[in-house]
Structure formats: structure tokens, C-alpha cells
Amino acid sequence: MEPTTLKSLHDDTICAIATPHGIGGLATVRVSGPDAEPIVQRLWHGKPIAAMTSHSAHLGSITDDDGATLDEVVLTIFRAPRSFTGQTVIELSCHGSLFVQQRLLQRLIAAGARMAEPGEFTRRAFANGRLDLAQAEAVADVIASRTRAAHRLAISQMKGGISRRIEQLREQMLELAALLELELDFSEEDVSFADRSRLLALADEIHFIVTGLCNSFATGDALRNGLPVAIIGATNVGKSTLLNALLGDDRALVSDVHGTTRDVIEDTITIDGTLFRFIDTAGLRHTTDTVESMGIDRTIAKIEQARIVLLITDSPQSTATEVEQAVNAHLAPDAVVIRVINKIDLLPAAAQLQPDVVAISARQGTGLDTLRRRLVAVACDQLVATDDTVVTNLRHYNALRGTDTALMRAADALRSGISSEFVAQDLREAIHHLGTITGAITSPDILATIFARFCIGK
Ligand SMILES: Nc1nc2c(ncn2[C@@H]2O[C@H](COP(=O)(O)OP(=O)(O)OP(=O)(O)O)[C@@H](O)[C@H]2O)c(=O)[nH]1
Ligand SMILES: [Mg+2]
Incomplete structure (x- = not known):
């Protein structure tokens, strides 16, 4: 069209x-x-x-x-x-x-x-x-891509990777809708063209694919905007010092006062071709200070969003049980925790450390290479190169979510034997959402937002 x-x-x-x-x-x-x-x-x-x-x-x-x-x-x-x-x-x-x-x-x-x-x-x-439209957006992504993985995704999308997938889904749904609409035309005659169980099976199949695409968004987002790594620990263990050391920049304030960091500070850096987004957070402790506890709420939110959590302590004795409980309670299902002990320059040389703990001195820079290697290894596992279509674009993700919601409503209606009219309406809505991804359906607003991201000459 x-x-x-x-x-x-x-x-x-x-x-x-x-x-x-x-x-x-x-x-x-x-x-x-x-x-x-x-x-x-x-x-x-x-x-x-x-x-x-x-x-x-x-x-x-x-x-x-x-x-x-x-x-x-x-x-x-x-x-x-x-x-x-x-x-x-x-x-x-x-x-x-x-x-x-x-x-x-x-x-x-x-x-x-x-x-x-x-x-x-x-x-x-x-x-x-x-x-x-999805290909046009990918042109902007190719130009903006900062890492090999983001670039590869953008190229695949520019060649029409996601568009083909979406078009297939749309055709299947149009077929479903057509059968139902036909039934509506003949409603007086009490015939049924659409085999309900086939319709349901098709709806479930589409739901499965759409859910997969929605889930791939977390990976797509990590590839584009950096894999989120939350730096979590009690106050004063050296989280901000570590952030600065990893970024090679004095990004966050450091002091020996407990509770120095109150807001979330984040920045990206590429290590070995992978883009990481390091997130420094307010130290976890009991506090009556309103501002500090607002910061701690944000820390919790960052634990939930992180794909990797760096759990920092500053001595082998401090088991940091409370911090650990907080992390375990809020960790996303596929996120990975890397335990880090900081300030090893203060430890006696003979101190015993657990084997899976990365020992560093953020202030002196010791152990940081080991930590970087560990991060890259975990990231590789998390961002496994699949040939599957990966959704990288928030607009596409929202459209897919819209599709799925409407489709599930249609399936529920089908199951409970509600009149085909309503089912058809939900289906039309689902089809509409899908169509906005490739631009089969467009509005001037969407177009203006998308093309404003480009530079002149593109
Ligand atoms: N000896 C030593 N001191 C360190 C090291 N890393 C950080 N420190 C010191 O520990 C103190 C706290 O460091 P921060 O980076 O502000 O700690 P934080 O975890 O961000 O603290 P909050 O923001 O209060 O939660 C500062 O005085 C740092 O200089 C280290 O590797 N060795
Ligand atoms: Mg800090």
C-alpha cells in the first residue's frame, strides 16, 4: 500500500x-x-x-x-x-x-x-x-551502530529480516480475519466457515512467535544500548571508584562518607567489541534519610533491569547477607551475579578468598583485567548469536505487545464462544498493530518521529 x-x-x-x-x-x-x-x-x-x-x-x-x-x-x-x-x-x-x-x-x-x-x-x-519502515529505521541503526553485534543486527534488519517475519504473521492473521468476516456476511444463514479449533491453534501459534519476538527485545536493547551491568553493594565498598576505573573517567563522586552516591549514575563503554552499560547505585543500608532511601529504591529498580550484577564487598569477612538477599529478591530470571571483593590492597597477602570471587583494588587498578574478561565471557553467553530475528527497536516492541494483547483477547473470545463480530474486531486491531511495524499502516506522526532521527544527507 x-x-x-x-x-x-x-x-x-x-x-x-x-x-x-x-x-x-x-x-x-x-x-x-x-x-x-x-x-x-x-x-x-x-x-x-x-x-x-x-x-x-x-x-x-x-x-x-x-x-x-x-x-x-x-x-x-x-x-x-x-x-x-x-x-x-x-x-x-x-x-x-x-x-x-x-x-x-x-x-x-x-x-x-x-x-x-x-x-x-x-x-x-x-x-x-x-x-x-523497519528497513528505513535500520538505515539509521547502521549509521549509529557502535559495536560489531549492533551493526550485524542493523544490517540484517536493513535487508528485511524482521519485515519478512512480520509480513508472514500478518498474512496468517489476515487469513484468520477473512474467514471470520465471511461468517459475519452470512450470519443470518447460521453457517460457520471458520473452524474454531483451527482458528485457536493459529492464534496460539502466532502468540508463541510474537512472545518470542518480544522476549528478544531485551537482547536487542542490550546490543544497541549496552548490556546493563548494575554495581551493587553496601555503602562505602568502592562502587563508585569501580565505575570510574571501568570507564576510565571520574564520572561519579567518591568519598569515605557512607552514602555518597544517592542517584543512579550510568555510562557505556565497549570492552572487546561488546557494549556495556555500567550502572553505579546508592549503597544499600538501612536509612531514615528520605533522599537516600529514594536512591535505594532506584538501586532496587536497577537490580531488576540488570543482565549482570556486580555484587561488591570490601572484606572477606563481610558476607553482606542483607545486600545479597536484596539482590536475590529482585534479580531478573536470566541475569548473572558476579561476586567481587574490592580493596584487596588493604588485605594481608595471606588472606583466603573464595575461588569464584573476583579480587580487585578499584583504587589501584589491580584485578580489573580479570573482571573485564569475566564480564565479556558472561556477556557472550547472554547475547548468544542466534540467527533468530531480534527486535531492537522500542517502537516495534510496543507494536508487538499491542498485537499480542489484541490477539489474546481474540483467542479468549473464541474460546468462550463470543460472537464472531467481537473476535473479528480484536483481530483487526492486532493486524493494525503489526502493520505499523513495516509501514503497511502509517501515520504522519510516526513518520515524522522516525525520520527526525536521521542526519541531513541520509
Ligand atoms: N584502599 C582502598 N580504598 C578504596 C578502594 N576503592 C575505593 N576505596 C575508597 O573507599 C571509599 C569509598 O569509595 P566509594 O567509591 O565512594 O564507595 P561507594 O561504594 O560508591 O560508596 P557509596 O556511594 O557511599 O555507597 C573511598 O574513600 C575510596 O577512596 C580500593 O580498592 N582500595
Ligand atoms: Mg558511590
Whole structure:
């Protein structure tokens, strides 16, 4: 289905610098739109653009408004509809001087193009059916990806990984809905086209797949935003010192006063290709201080969200039972606890430590490499590379949740023999939610939010 609301926006010919801002060996200026050829021809010196075959590159020059040469450039032409945007696209590779780039843009604008808005090239690709919405979002993810794993996921999504899965589900649900609607048309005649038990089985199957996709979101989120590692312990054991040491930055305040950290402090860093999000928390202790106990509530929330908990103590004697109880009570089912003893520089050399405890001195930096290795090993287990589709996008996740809720309502209605009318209505709602993922169903608001994430020139 073509989103017609966008059509009128796409008659202009747009231009933008597609390479990063700054000086480089080369820079690329991209032009897309129905008038790309005549506009570029006005400044182009070389083989006439109309005589070029699509998908070919040509050396020539661009003239300034006084007729002098501005730069030698390579022009590549992609004629509609076989281009990224589906419109005729011309790419001009010029030398990377800031002056040349800016001047080239000015010349294109004087010749009739307009500056592109952020994401406008990708938005046109979507409007022309070159990409679906999930793929367009993946373009932004590829550009933003900071680690190998996040990049791999984004590429798979750009190639249509999740879209195919969603389309299959949608087709199955449309089939279900069609059978029910047919029944409604013949309701007076008391016939039943839809075999209830088959409908139920199909609903359960879809529910199973949707739940799997929803669950994969935690992994997808960890890959994109960093695997959440909560640093938990009693006050003054050196949690903030450890955060700073891991980040290599004085991010959190450190002092020998118990209860220094009151709010949650978090930041990300890549270790061995895996992105971690370290979360320093308020130390756990009994307190009558209102602000401190608000901080402790946040600590508990962070334990619940963490995939890894670093449980810190500062002496072999302190068993930290209360802290441990708090962790055990709030730990997510698939989260892993790594026990850490800090301040080993204060321990006598002969001190006995349990074998599975990582011994460190956050202040002196000892043992941190062992801790990093342990973190990477646990992360590898948690983020097992599956070929399954992984949901990485909050918008997709919410849409899937919406689908599942409506679908479960439909299944309940089916089971209790409620009139097909209501079942059909719930199904339609479920289908609607699924459709928003790939953009089969769109609203201008969703589109505006999504494309605003892009940079200009993309
Ligand atoms: N000797 C020694 N002292 C340390 C070490 N790590 C931290 N400290 C000291 O222990 C004190 C407490 O450190 P913090 O990092 O503020 O402890 P915290 O766990 O964040 O404390 P709260 O925020 O109050 O819960 C500070 O004086 C640190 O300098 C260490 O490895 N060895
Ligand atoms: Mg602290």
C-alpha cells in the first residue's frame, strides 16, 4: 500500500552533503528528484547528462557562477526508479574542501534544488516502496551502530529480516480475519466457515512467535544500548571508584562518607567489541534519610533491569547477607551475579578468598583485567548469536505487545464462544498493530518521529 499523504512532498528536487561534515579527501553531494538531471546539467561541464546511461560514472567539472571551474568532480547517475530513493539520484564526488562542498550546494540551490531535511532521502525511499519502515529505521541503526553485534543486527534488519517475519504473521492473521468476516456476511444463514479449533491453534501459534519476538527485545536493547551491568553493594565498598576505573573517567563522586552516591549514575563503554552499560547505585543500608532511601529504591529498580550484577564487598569477612538477599529478591530470571571483593590492597597477602570471587583494588587498578574478561565471557553467553530475528527497536516492541494483547483477547473470545463480530474486531486491531511495524499502516506522526532521527544527507 502506498502512503499517499506523502506524495506532494516529493515533487521537489533535494540536495545535501552525504559525507560527514568536515574536511576530507573527497565529499559526496547527493541530488534526488524529478529535476535532478536538468538542475545538475546547469553547472556540469562534461558529457551531457541526458546522454549518460543509468548507473554510470563520469569525470567532468562544475562551474562557478562566473564560469570558472569550481572543482573537478565525478558524477554518478542512478535513474528512476532504480535508485536509493526511487527517484533519479545524481551523486557528485568533489574534493573535500569545506569551501567546495558549500559552494556546490549553493550552486545546486541556485539552479533549482532545495536543501534536504534530515532523513528526507530515506523518507523518499520509503514513500516509493524501495524500503519498508523497519528497513528505513535500520538505515539509521547502521549509521549509529557502535559495536560489531549492533551493526550485524542493523544490517540484517536493513535487508528485511524482521519485515519478512512480520509480513508472514500478518498474512496468517489476515487469513484468520477473512474467514471470520465471511461468517459475519452470512450470519443470518447460521453457517460457520471458520473452524474454531483451527482458528485457536493459529492464534496460539502466532502468540508463541510474537512472545518470542518480544522476549528478544531485551537482547536487542542490550546490543544497541549496552548490556546493563548494575554495581551493587553496601555503602562505602568502592562502587563508585569501580565505575570510574571501568570507564576510565571520574564520572561519579567518591568519598569515605557512607552514602555518597544517592542517584543512579550510568555510562557505556565497549570492552572487546561488546557494549556495556555500567550502572553505579546508592549503597544499600538501612536509612531514615528520605533522599537516600529514594536512591535505594532506584538501586532496587536497577537490580531488576540488570543482565549482570556486580555484587561488591570490601572484606572477606563481610558476607553482606542483607545486600545479597536484596539482590536475590529482585534479580531478573536470566541475569548473572558476579561476586567481587574490592580493596584487596588493604588485605594481608595471606588472606583466603573464595575461588569464584573476583579480587580487585578499584583504587589501584589491580584485578580489573580479570573482571573485564569475566564480564565479556558472561556477556557472550547472554547475547548468544542466534540467527533468530531480534527486535531492537522500542517502537516495534510496543507494536508487538499491542498485537499480542489484541490477539489474546481474540483467542479468549473464541474460546468462550463470543460472537464472531467481537473476535473479528480484536483481530483487526492486532493486524493494525503489526502493520505499523513495516509501514503497511502509517501515520504522519510516526513518520515524522522516525525520520527526525536521521542526519541531513541520509
Ligand atoms: N584502599 C582502598 N580504598 C578504596 C578502594 N576503592 C575505593 N576505596 C575508597 O573507599 C571509599 C569509598 O569509595 P566509594 O567509591 O565512594 O564507595 P561507594 O561504594 O560508591 O560508596 P557509596 O556511594 O557511599 O555507597 C573511598 O574513600 C575510596 O577512596 C580500593 O580498592 N582500595
Ligand atoms: Mg558511590
